[in-house]
Amino acid sequence: MARASRPFVSYFKGGPRPPRALFSAPRGKPRTQAVDSSLPTVLHVECYATIGQVGNPEHENVILGKAGRSRHRGIRPINRGVSKNPVDHPNGGGQGKSKSGGGWQQLMSPWGKVAKGGKTRMKYKYSNRFIVVRRNGLPIKTK
Numbered sequence: 001m002a003r004a005s006r007p008f009v010s011y012f013k014g015g016p017r018p019p020r021a022l023f024s025a026p027r028g029k030p031r032t033q034a035v036d037s038s039l040p041t042v043l044h045v046e047c048y049a050t051i052g053q054v055g056n057p058e059h060e061n062v063i064l065g066k067a068g069r070s071r072h073r074g075i076r077p078i079n080r081g082v083s084k085n086p087v088d089h090p091n092g093g094g095q096g097k098s099k100s101g102g103g104w105q106q107l108m109s110p111w112g113k114v115a116k117g118g119k120t121r122m123k124y125k126y127s128n129r130f131i132v133v134r135r136n137g138l139p140i141k142t143k
Contacts, residue, residue: 040132
């Protein structure tokens with residue numbers, strides 16, 4: 001659940017039972033909830049975790065300094081889709097500094113997916129049954 005270099009998870013026993021839980025605890029044994037980024041999730045009682053901090057928290061503060069150090073790591077230069085031709089990117093084309101294409105269009109990734117706040121999580125993902133409450137407070141969609 002928390003496998004990056006900074007996040008932490010708080011575990012506590014009990015809590016509401018999720019709808020159609022795959023791993024529901026046997027009667028008499030309390031379920032465990034994990035809270036990571038204010039997203040309560042139900043876990044099986046028999047699960048175990050390693051306690052401690054992962055990785056190097058100062059890694060995000062490293063400044064590469066020049067384009068060459070980035071290239072040595074295998075990172076290629078970034079080119080905006082708006083500055084490309086329409087055959088190269090969904091946001092390309094237009095006259096001068098136009099907003100993605102001839103007229104205003106929805107900003108897209110190079111593969112045509114909506115960028116800037118588009119939903120990316122699968123609507124009926126198998127792990128939805130473990131999430132008790134979404135971050136915005138709306139219920140999880142289940143089939």
